[in-house]
Amino acid sequence: MGGNGSGSVAEAIRRRLGECSPAERKVARVLLAAYPSAGFETVAKIAERSGVSAPTVLRFAARLGYRGFSEFQQALREELEQRDASPLSLYKATGFAGRADSPVEELLNSSAETLSASVRDTFAALPPDDLQHAIGLLAETKRRLLITGGRFSGLHARYLGLHLLQLRTDVHLLPDGAVERTAMLTEGGKRDVLVVFDFRRYEPALLDLARLVVKRGGKVILVTDAWLSPISAVADVVLPSQAPATTPYDSLVPALAVTETVVTGVLEALGDAAQEHMSRGEGTAKALGLY
Template identity: 60%
Template sequence: MDSSALAEEIRQKLGDLSPAERKVARVLLAGYPSAGFETVAVLAERAGVSAPTVIRFVNRLGYRGFPDFQAALRTELDERHASPLSLYATPGYGREPQARELTADQILGTAVTRTLAELPPHDLERAIQLLADSKRRITLAGGRFTHLLAQYLGLHLMQLRDDVRFLPDRHVERTAVLTTLSRRDVLVVFDYRRYEADKLVMAQMAQEQGSRIVLFTDTWLSPVTQHAEVVLPSQVTAPSPYDSFVPTLAVTETIVAGVLNTLGENARRHLQAAEEAADRAGLYRR
């Protein structure tokens, strides 16, 4: 099993588990990854199941026992907090002959294909439903690099529907937005390794205020996962020490297409109004 996809593997198997095993899975996901380092007895108590149920659960995931499961989790954590500098020191990033033979189209093409194939269908459809619901207000937040992805998705949504905004950078404005989140709001968060603490806090605040959370993340899964209704993981494999956001962009494009199809004529009218306003304001050169 690919240890980098451990949490996502648990999420994907939820439908195949027994009710008791699902309780174990949800405790692990809610407290991921620290919950995985509890003893079998403690994990069983937290889930309200027997110790043998915990063992059966990890066996179902393909591990020989609980120590084997925890070893895989430790390996994942090392990868989860990797930085470009630490990855550059890892063999295979541009300095090994075999790495030079791998072309960008092979690496990125495979990453996009895997991402779309492994995307949870329910989460994808739910994301489209939430973002196409005109009764909901959409707020988007990104990180160091991923604010660019948040802007890309948000600018498309602004052309298709009303009530779309970005989480402001300035503290007073950001605080004002966070304190007004409610049950009608959808908070879209982009959070990739190395995860940003403020994203976890704002997601927790949003959930407490009744907002729905759509999370774009990597296969190691951001801590925001425990508060998100929708989790959309992407591969980040790249031909350099930097994580690639090409697969995430493919997921974003897929969602934009889904929202457009769901909104139908309403989206066309909104887009037409936006074009007419831009023409009148002289924003586009003819």
């Protein structure tokens, strides 16, 4: 089967946008706007919604590497299965259930190889323009930064937030409490930037939050996995990580590498202003006996 080899069809579409003709880009926008459901419509329907001809839709599928539109849709079906994968289903799918106790040296070697490859693959597939866009939004000090995540990805959100709090003002980790979160979001508007971490199995509440920020004119930066959270349909910037399932749990190491790269980029972009903010923070902490 053709396609992008790994990751989601949406990710392949985003990567190929620069190669597309104007008509093919119309098809891409229609598919991404209602992803993945739009991809299961007929060629004629997609062409109608895009305002292009049916052959253009077929050429677009071929540009992505598929031998026909049916193969394109089969890739979408397989992706949906991957999106819904749980640790329990991956326990069987990865062959983990049949593994016997192995020497710790084998575990070390396997982890080193797998994690190193995942980080390399993540950076190789990360669009430089998207990374730069994310850094630019986070370094724009007139904007209010809102940061959140899900059950596990919330750990990454907190990690990013704690770093950015040291570099600039107006950084907020969204509270878990309904009253507190509502109060923080009530005054939202065009100057907001929401950074949201969302990995499979994706959380509907995070999509609702992203849609609210977009509706109010704010920006959304999504950090996600290779299958792409549904938030990718509304996000201004998508930063995916590549973590092939080799155990029942997807590795968050590649996403952490992306997060640390973003922090480094923001630190560079802010320059002396970041250093001055860090200095004031250190002084305050020492005055309070915290450090």
